[in-house]
Amino acid sequence: MEEFSTDWPAIYLILFCGVGIILLSVGFLLGRLHAKKVGNRSASEFGNDAAILETVVEHAHEGLVMQDIYGRIEWSNPAYTRITGYSAEEIRGRQPQEFVLPPDKQLSSRELENFKFDLKKFSSGFKELIQNRRKNGELFWNQLTFAKVEGETEEKTRMIILCQDVTREVERFAELEETRKRLKYQAEHDELTGLATRAKITSFLQECLSRDHGKSRKVGVIQFDLDHFKEINDSHGHSAGDAVLRLVAGVLKSVLQEKGLVARVGGDEFLAVISDPDGPDQMESLVQQIFGDLDQPIMVERQRLKVAVSAGLVLAETENTSLAELINRADIALYAAKKAGRDRFSWYTDALGTAHRHRRMNMARLDQDLENNNLTLLMEPQYDLKQKQITGYEASAHWLHPSEGLVDPAKMLSAQEDSKRIAQIERFALQEGLSEIRRLREAANRPITLSVDLTGASVDNPRFGEQLVRLCEEAEIPVADLTIELNEQIVRFDEHDGLQCAIGRLSGTGCRIALDEVGGGRGGAGQLIRxxxxxxKLSPWLVGDLESHTKKRHLTQSIVRLAEKFECKVMAIGVDRLEQLEILRDFGCHFIQGQLISGPLSAREAEIHLREFAM
Incomplete structure (x- = not known):
């Protein structure tokens, strides 16, 4: 318990209060020793001070004992009796070690016989916290403070010990220490997985970088991210998601913990620091082992789930490498792994870093242009095969890329990471598209419809339906003349509370809903039920070689017939040749869109094209 005597100021505040008692006691006991020398003297020689001293010592709350240099008790006050349970008569002439030590710490008879105070060690002011036992067997914590009374010889020297029962303080301290340790553990460990937190691993990585200052060593950082984790949560519930996180954490810990430290740093993000790895081969081997351990589907609540991760790897010298730079590089490598197809790992390279910096600059420019509404609207005409005229346009927002020219900015973005940007782009296409359609309707003096391709970034907003109706009212375009296109692969069968619910809200506004990219091999006919x-809208992949591909013709014809059963109309995208148009017309297709009519046009070009176009 030495830590109590060095690290706990609360006890010593109590001890300092007892210093005065010791001084008074020393004076009193010196008087007693002096009285033995001079025999019977008048009590008045000591004056009233002696009586006061005797009263203080006899009534002190702290125990006091006087021992010779061999530890034998010559005198004790009543407080010592209250603390230990032993009367002064029971202990006089005995050593405290005989009766106050717990059974597991008692001294042998030889040790008791050979005991003698080390007067250099047990000087005045020396303190010791020790566990003692009362006469009834109860254990307590005893804080001892020693004072040495010098005699004419060593044999005549006496030790006065102040004894304080500090059991409550020790127990309170132990409780506070336990609470401190628990709070520290909670702050440094993720509650769900038991792994370290971001703060803990950041501190560990900083320690790795600072160790052996001036000597360059290697440090490895691996950033992990679960692939399609949101789908697990959405499809199977958060309890299944938690089970998957615990499983992945267990695999990461078993493979990597002895090599460094692993932490959960986000919802489904993990970070590992490998201290002084052997080299890139070892790090790749560890990642491959993790991939292998996660390769088999797992059972969660009676369902088999496939779990996969992507990883970004960095190996660097500790010298002249900052913590923030290492983590940023690992994140860049992880992004590259995900972009390459997920369920794989990627190393950070200087080329990746350069590309990331360029992307960051481009995103900054895009954000500025989004803020200033500085995008370009393009409109692709849609041709009605029955009416034999252009009856609508698909509007899309484009951005002037610094090096690539006019591009679709949404294709540069991630649906999960850039949803806010995507929603801004889609709102621009919708708002500006409605404005241009109004102008084209006035120029043509007939109804013209608008189609806009949207994603969950817009549609998931519970207030999007209200915003859509308000935009149509402001543009004086009937909501029924607006078609919201949704890629068929994002409408999932098992999505009860996600996009499917949002589509239901959209339908309630009166706008039309189109399933885009049908027949592209990514969705299924079940969406027509949901x-x-x-x-x-038939996929360009399906339409592309209708003239020469028999199976595609059969599939196209089947989709058109199926649409009739569900009272849906069909539009073919990517129609570039008259031969395609004739086949589609024979199958009963209603609309076409593609180079045969025109590619995307600016608002001014669309007006001229609408006026002059003839099939």
Missing amino acids: VNANLL
Whole structure:
């Protein structure tokens, strides 16, 4: 318990209060010793001070004992009796070690016989915290403070010990220490997985970088991210998601913990620091082992789930490498792994870093242009095969890229990471598209419809339906003349509370719903059951070689017939040749869109094209 005597100021505040008692006691006991020398003297020689001293010592709350240099008790006050349970008569002439030590710490008879105070060690002011036992067997913590009374010889020297029962303080301290340790553990460990937190691993990485200052060593950082984790949560519930996180954490810990430290730094993000790795081969081997351990599907609540991760790796010298730079590099490498197809790992390279910096600059420019509404609207005409005229346009927002020219900015973005940007882009296409359609309707003096391709970034907003109706009212375009296109692969069968619910809210506004990219091999006909679609848009992949591909013709014809059963109309995208148009017309397709009519046009070009176009 030495830590109590060095690290706990609360006890010593109590001890300092007892210093005065010791001084008074020393004076009193010196008087007693002096009285033995001179025999019977008048009590008045000591004056009233002696009586006061005797009263203080006899009534002190702290125990006091006087021992010779061999530890034998010559005198004790009543407080010592209250603390230990032993009367002064029971202990006089005995050593405290005989009766106050717990059974597991008692001294042998030889040790008791050979005991003698080390007067250099047990000088005045020396303190010791020790566990003692009362006469009834109860254990307590005893804080001892020693004072040495010098005699004419060593044999005549006496030790006066102040004894304080500090059991409550020690127990309170132990409780506070336990609480401190628990709070520290909670701050440094993730509650769900038991792994370290971001703060803990950041501190560990900083320690790795600072160790052996001036000597360059290697440090490895691996950033992990679960692939399609949101789908697990959405499809199977958060309890299944938690089970997956615990499983992944267990695998990471078993493979990597002895090599460094692993932490959960986000919802489904993990970070590992490998202290002084052997080299890139070892790090790749560790990652491959993790991939292998996660390769088999796992059972969660009676369901088999496939778990996969992507990883970004960095190996660097500790000298002249900052903590923030290492973590940023690992994040860049992880992004590259995900972009390459997920379920794989990627190393950080200087080329990746350069590309990331360029992307960051481009995103900054895009954000500025989004803020200033500085995008370009393009409109692709849609041709009605029955009416034999252009009856609508698909509007899309484009951005002037610094090096690539006019591009679709949404294709540069991640649906999960850039949803706010995507929503801004889609709102621009919708708002500006409605404005241009109004102008084209006035110029043509006939109804013209608008189609806009949207994603969950817009549609998931519970207030999007209200915003859509308000935009149509402001543009004086009937909501029924607006078609919201949704890529068929984002409408999932098992999505009860996600996009499917949002589509239901959209349908309630009166706008039309189109399933885009049908027949592209990514979705299925089941969406027609889940989604009350008004229009199916055939994938360009399906339309591309209708003239020469028999199976594609059969599939196209089947989709058109199926659409009739569900009272849906069909539009073919990517129609570039008259031969394609004739096949589609024979199958009963209603609309076409593609180079045969025109590619995307600016608002001014669309007006001229609408006026002059003839098939």
